Amino acid sequence: MWRLLYESAARSSEVLGLDVDELDLRNRRAQVRRKGGAVDVIVWRTGTARLLPRLLDGRRSGPVFTTDRRARVELPPADVDAGSGKARLSNRRAAELFETATGGWTLHQLRHSALTHAAERDANTSTLLAYSGHTAVVSPARYARVSGEALARWQAGRDPAARRRRGRECLINQLTVSPDAKIAGDLGRHTDLVPAWQGSALRATRMNGFQPG
Known part of the structure; x- marks a missing residue:
């Protein structure tokens, strides 16, 4: 999940809401519902493309990301994998797991890092808007803070x-x-x-x- 969040620059809620049948594994993309309800497309790279089939292990329906054990309470059918009985992984639980694994990092930092790195690699405004799922030009500017080192590389490239x-x-x-x-x-x-x-x-x-x- 962490690699998908970084490679797609998607919000954790968007990725956690994915169902297996919404994945286009061949073309490395999926439809997500963005903040505000708009339907959009996220894409990923080779790292995620290699890991997803191992994660799904043949599953063709249900949540992409699930808990490691069966649901203890009754949940909507859409939030439970019918084969295993495991529930959809919640945003809170995903955040806890990531914070523990990284020593305090947040899921939002994955999105922030992805957008910053894209800006440092000369992604234009239109690309950053599509990548982030924002509609206002000013929005990705909050994340795309280019580092001093990247600015120096860019300037050297223009010399x-x-x-x-x-x-x-x-x-x-x-x-x-x-x-x-x-x-x-x-x-x-x-x-x-x-x-x-x-x-x-x-x-x-x-x-x-x-x-x-």
């Missing part, structure tokens, strides 16, 4: 000198793996990199008839 350096390194790597006259010609325009041509890559291009100018 023109750094981009040129990465471009030259990429050309060198391509030339080393598969010498090609066109690539060599592109690289040859960077006269400051002539020393980096020494070795088999340069000899290979010369054999193909290319001479650096």
Whole structure:
């Protein structure tokens, strides 16, 4: 459950309300009812996709997440797995389990972390809105607080000198793996990199008839 909460950035109530027949395992998504009642889609990645079939163990109906023992009180049929008699896991119990397992973390911190990490990886506003299930632009801004380290990485990525350096390194790597006259010609325009041509890559291009100018 913890991995699904992080990968989908969904609220715990949305995930705990899921039934098995609402999961689209093949396409790694499910319909949930968002805060306020709107129906929306959450998606997940490989980690969750590998764990869900093990969790379900062949079940085709009932709550996705259940308690570890049979329900002690009478509950609505929709909140009980017919095969095992186990009840749907409550938000309170899920929070207790997670807090115990992590030494005090909250379920909401999983959602917060997911949105922050998405923002740090350059997710745009539209993506953050869809990911979080919010409808107001101002809402995800409360969660998407980019760290100083992420801001520094973003700024470094925008540095023109750094981009040129990465471009030259990429050309060198391509030339080393598969010498090609066109690539060599592109690289040859960077006269400051002539020393980096020494070795088999340069000899290979010369054999193909290319001479650096």
